[in-house]
Amino acid sequence: MNLLYANDRRGEYPQSWYAASATPLPAFAPLKGRGRADVCVIGGGYTGLSAALHLAEAGMDVVLLEAQRVGFGASGRNGGQLGSGQRMEQTGLERLVGRDDAAKLWGLAEEAKDLIKSLVAKHKIDCHLKPGVAHACFSPREVKDEHGYAEHLSRIYGYDQIETLDHDAMQAICPSPAYKGGTLDMGAAHLHPLSYAIGLARAAAAAGVRIHEGSAVHHITRGARVKVATDAGAIEADHVILACNGYLGGLDRKVAARVMPINNFIAATRPLDDEVARVLTRDIAVADTKFVVNYFRLSHDKRLLFGGGESYGYRFPRDIAATVRKPMVEIFPHLRDVEIDYAWGGTLAITMKRMPYLARVAPNMLSASGYSGHGVGTATHAGKLMANAILGQAAGFDTMTRVPTPSFPGGAALRSPLLVMAMTWFSLRDRLGV
Numbered sequence: 001m002n003l004l005y006a007n008d009r010r011g012e013y014p015q016s017w018y019a020a021s022a023t024p025l026p027a028f029a030p031l032k033g034r035g036r037a038d039v040c041v042i043g044g045g046y047t048g049l050s051a052a053l054h055l056a057e058a059g060m061d062v063v064l065l066e067a068q069r070v071g072f073g074a075s076g077r078n079g080g081q082l083g084s085g086q087r088m089e090q091t092g093l094e095r096l097v098g099r100d101d102a103a104k105l106w107g108l109a110e111e112a113k114d115l116i117k118s119l120v121a122k123h124k125i126d127c128h129l130k131p132g133v134a135h136a137c138f139s140p141r142e143v144k145d146e147h148g149y150a151e152h153l154s155r156i157y158g159y160d161q162i163e164t165l166d167h168d169a170m171q172a173i174c175p176s177p178a179y180k181g182g183t184l185d186m187g188a189a190h191l192h193p194l195s196y197a198i199g200l201a202r203a204a205a206a207a208g209v210r211i212h213e214g215s216a217v218h219h220i221t222r223g224a225r226v227k228v229a230t231d232a233g234a235i236e237a238d239h240v241i242l243a244c245n246g247y248l249g250g251l252d253r254k255v256a257a258r259v260m261p262i263n264n265f266i267a268a269t270r271p272l273d274d275e276v277a278r279v280l281t282r283d284i285a286v287a288d289t290k291f292v293v294n295y296f297r298l299s300h301d302k303r304l305l306f307g308g309g310e311s312y313g314y315r316f317p318r319d320i321a322a323t324v325r326k327p328m329v330e331i332f333p334h335l336r337d338v339e340i341d342y343a344w345g346g347t348l349a350i351t352m353k354r355m356p357y358l359a360r361v362a363p364n365m366l367s368a369s370g371y372s373g374h375g376v377g378t379a380t381h382a383g384k385l386m387a388n389a390i391l392g393q394a395a396g397f398d399t400m401t402r403v404p405t406p407s408f409p410g411g412a413a414l415r416s417p418l419l420v421m422a423m424t425w426f427s428l429r430d431r432l433g434v
């Protein structure tokens with residue numbers, strides 16, 4: 001079963017609030033016949049669009065191949081949160097890679113946030129970009145740890161954008177009985193993810209990128225000039241970028257052994273109008289401390305966009321709204337009976353250590369994926385890092401490749417059943433509050 005088509009119709013965005021509220025581009029024609037390029041980018045999400053845009057702006061001849069529509073995958077379905085730092089906290093990175101590389105990774109993450117903000121401004125992307133992401137905690141112990149981490153970021157990295165929130169301060173922002181405190185990061189932000197992806201595609205096309213939708217790649221022949229084949233055509237290129245994330249399939253075994261596709265789900269309620277103050281009193285986004293994270297924000301038309309719940313097979317659940325309603329009601333009991341107008345799933349990708357996997361899989365082939373729910377900034381930035389590496393400026397890319405990324409036990413063949421067992425355990429821990 002192919003994840004590209006397991007839950008979605010060919011050539012169509014999912015029936016999400018994002019798709020209903022975005023302005024799509026006219027469809028790009030599928031690839032037909034043979035052609036050549038300096039660089040062939042496979043995948044039209046944030047990673048691929050960013051790589052293609054930056055390469056084209058540097059004068060490279062770029063072809064981008066997308067199996068469905070640009071922004072079709074996780075890039076057009078996610079929670080829209082542009083978080084600070086890497087997916088792993090800096091304290092964990094310091095232990096994993098040492099203080100020097102951890103500092104470089106923090107700097108790269110700050111570059112990622114700045115990059116998104118600059119791209120939105122430069123290309124006039126209308127994606128409702130706004131500052132503020134809160135991290136909400138369920139217990140006094142978690143609040144203490146969260147405040148300690150904020151102090152660590154301030155003392156070691158000079159990051160002064162985080163406000164610590166006690167119980168009353170958190171309730172003043174997010175009046176959920178579940179939360180006991182947390183932090184508010186005004187250097188982080190949130191946006192409309194599909195509109196942002198479409199804006200990147202528009203900018204890439206304007207820069208000269210030849211984008212082909214409906215052009216699934218089924219085979220790559222490596223060599224000094226790489227041949228990338230679809231059903232109706234082929235591209236020969238000096239360089240290839242794999243930007244497929246959870247939809248990589250069998251295009252590269254080394255990447256597939258380290259990057260695991262999983263599914264996550266979001267619901268959009270009816271517009272809450274005067275009830276919004278019982279959810280959020282400020283126009284910020286929230287993510288909490290559960291292992292299977294709850295994340296939410298208000299849309300520009302006052303809907304609650306709530307993400308929660310995961311699955312690890314190919315198929316989405318039959319009733320996605322019910323899947324999301326369960327964690328939503330745990331956070332907001334008064335919304336037990338609220339109407340849900342849209343509910344959708346998406347396939348993202350994780351790694352064992354929840355850090356992205358960037359690799360040079362062949363001398364002239366680069367790959368980036370496995371953003372583990374932190375992809376709005378990281379994926380866009382990874383695309384630029386790969387573009388820079390092709391252009392001879394590989395320092396940032398090389399720093400990311402040094403992060404250890406072990407294979408899943410059993411490789412690609414056994415990663416799914418083993419992950420289900422592990423995630424079931426963590427889900428139980430979430431429910432027990434341990």
